[in-house]
Amino acid sequence: MKNSDENAGSTARPKRADAQRNKEALLDAAAAIFVTSGVEAPVRDIAAKAGVGTATIYRHFPTRADLIIAVYRHQVEACAEAGPALLASGATPYAALERWIGLFVDFLVTKHGLAAVLQPDNPGFDTLHAYFIDRLVPVCGRLLDAAADAGEIRSGIQAYELMRGIGNLCIGAGGDPRYDARRLVELLVAGLRNADGS
Structure with missing residues (x-):
């Protein structure tokens, strides 16, 4: 008992x-x-x-800041966990990369509002940014390596550089209805394909 x-x-x-x-x-x-x-x-x-x-x-x-920071961290974790899951799903590495980048763009749309609560001169901002880089860049790198190893994309693409480019395309996405960041990100991702069209 x-x-x-x-x-x-x-x-x-x-x-x-x-x-x-x-x-x-x-x-x-x-x-x-x-x-x-x-x-x-x-x-x-x-x-x-x-x-x-x-x-x-x-x-x-x-506080609202506590909630926003928790949402940010929660979404970083969800995005980080999605990478390996997509690679294991049976999709081609390029399809897994495309889907993951779609999730990353969704994350960036939500993350944009963080600036209203945390300014770059706030120590919490640097901590969250470092957390974001540490968790997501390796995941993106693994997806890129898998797609390159499968011959689906060019080799030598750097994860940080790609993520930074996607982030720049997403800046202001909500402020102008004529600007479709998702379409531009899709064009960028399509441009990663090998020149022979594979």
């Missing part, structure tokens, strides 16, 4: 797992709202999308 301490431990784990799932659902909801309404969207809208009360959001994230 289990003692009371063991019973307490077994009931605590599911609660922690539920709390983590709820927090991730909340971050997913916040990210979706930020894309459509910006980082200044009302907390009640985020709570409604996540199916929780506003108090739950404030319990996890006391």
